[in-house]
Amino acid sequence: MAGEPAAEIQLLRSQKAKLIExxxxxxxxxxxxADSSLLLSDSGYQQVKARTVPREKVTDLLDHIIQRGPAAAQGLLELLKGKEMQETFPMLCFIKDVQAITPSTGGPKPVPSIVPHVEKEVSSLEGSRPCNLEDTVPSKKIRKRDPVLVKDKQLMIVAPNIGKSWKEIGIGTLDIPNKKLEQIELDESRHIYRVFSMLLYWKTSQKLNATAANLHTLLSQGPCALPLDSINSLLEDSDAFDL
Structure with a gap:
């Protein structure tokens, strides 16, 4: 249908809220x-870079890539499926099962080049020989970063928002053994410290998966889900909690 957004763009829009979280x-x-993969224009990169709130930065990034069209949207989807992104954000595993389908063929839509101007310039220099983008557009080297783990201060901020159902959350949501929860209950007399100890145990047991984003996702789902406004501090810039 004329005027209908491309499948890649529709897919990104449908998953936008989840990706932002x-x-x-x-x-x-x-x-x-995303910049290393040439998914943003120079002005777009500067605009997104200027954002200081993580949620706003990710929102601007997604909006900019969606506006650039299906090639950029498909490029982002492929980036999110890559090993480095999957290791840094374990909750992104769902994106591997999501694929944009074109109505006409029923299969994946071919991805046009995101940097056609580079192909054109190289072609003019080397004649009719096809341009290999891997030879002409070297990737920026990015030092791999460890996942950003949730801070203890963030756990303490969340703890007062978990009420009498803390054990149900510990067992059903955080997969903590009931025996451990009973021990915490004996060791700590105040409710807030019981909850904090439970969250701290989860952090220790999850190791590199103990990110603020993962904890936010867990606490916002299931029968004991907490109101989002009570746990949104988990999505704030973690560097602020180092002060």
Missing amino acids: ILSADAEFVLQH
Whole structure:
């Protein structure tokens, strides 16, 4: 149908809210990888870079790529499926099962080049020989960063928002053994410290998966889901909690 958005763009829009929640855990990491993959214009990069709030930075990044068209949208989808992004954001595993389908063929839509001007310039220099983008557009080298783990201060901020159902959340949501919860209950007399100890145990047991974004996702789902406004501090810039 004329005027209908491309499948890749529709897909990104449908997953936009979920991607914002997940990628906000390390927005700068996502921005640098998107820039390295040539998914943003120079002005777009500067606009997104200027954002200081992680959620706003990720939102601007997604909006800019969607506006650039289906090639950029498909490029971002492929980036999110890559090993480095999957290791940094484990909750992105769902994106591997999501694929844009074209109505006419029923299969994946071919991805046009995101940097056609480079192909044109190289072709003019080397005659009719096809341009290999891997030879002409070297990737920026990005030092791999460890996942940003949730800070203890963030856990303490969330703890007062978990009420009498803390054990149900511990067992059903955070997969903590009941025996451990009973021990915490004996060790701590105040409710807030019981909850904090439970969250701290989750952080220790999850190791590199103990990111603020993962904890936010867990606490916002299931029968014991917490109101989003009570746990949104988990999506704030983690560097602020180092002060």
